[in-house]
Amino acid sequence: MSLALDAVTLTYPDGDGRLTALDDVSLTVPPGRLTAVVGPSGSGKSSLLAVAATLVTPDRGRVVVAGTDTAGLDAAGRAELRRTSIGIVFQQPNLLPSLTAAEQLQVMAHLSGRPPKSVRDRALDLLDAVGLADRAARRPHQLSGGQRQRVNIARALMNEPSVLLVDEPTSALDHERGAAIVALLARLTRERGTATLLVTHDQGHLGAADATITVQDGRATLPTPA
């Protein structure tokens, strides 16, 4: 299942008028593909992610997540769609200080009704997939910045989302560690079949993407093959 935006326009209140943050944006991210989003500060990248995440409702246009047209959903329906189908990775890992790496992931699945053992097995499998099999019992302060971001990514995959939305995951990391995180995202996208949208300001990361969308003044230039 993929992510699709069709003719999406989003405005915010701006003094007496409205500021157009997204202007007639259409795009599709197929399963198993990593699409990078680049563009200058204030161009609309975070707004694009917020709309795709169903956190913000556009003024016009359609947002289809994993085959579901989100226009037909109320707030509870959107929350359920986020829980079951959308993984979100923000710039800062935002981990709970008192929980181990494995527990950060298990909390995500706690309400989904899965048996505790399968939840723990899945958490350990995902920590292994992000190269942290031997750090499962560590708390955030016992992990490096790059390792914390890996836990963050593993946590976003815990409920097997169809769509993975990632906002500047490398901003707190040096270039080498940032490139390793983007390579990891590209691998997980292929292995887990997620439709992944990655906002990045680092042109050096684009080689790992299957396509790149450039956002400028709220308008998106559609994917070019990487």
Ligand SMILES: Nc1ncnc2c1ncn2[C@@H]1O[C@H](COP(=O)(O)OP(=O)(O)OP(=O)(O)O)[C@@H](O)[C@H]1O
């Ligand atoms: N909640 C809001 N209310 C009003 N205007 C907003 C709001 N959020 C964003 N904007 C405006 O919408 C435009 C797009 O902002 P957005 O955060 O999407 O850009 P961005 O490309 O992610 O920027 P950056 O790279 O600096 O994070 C900007 O002009 C911004 O000032």
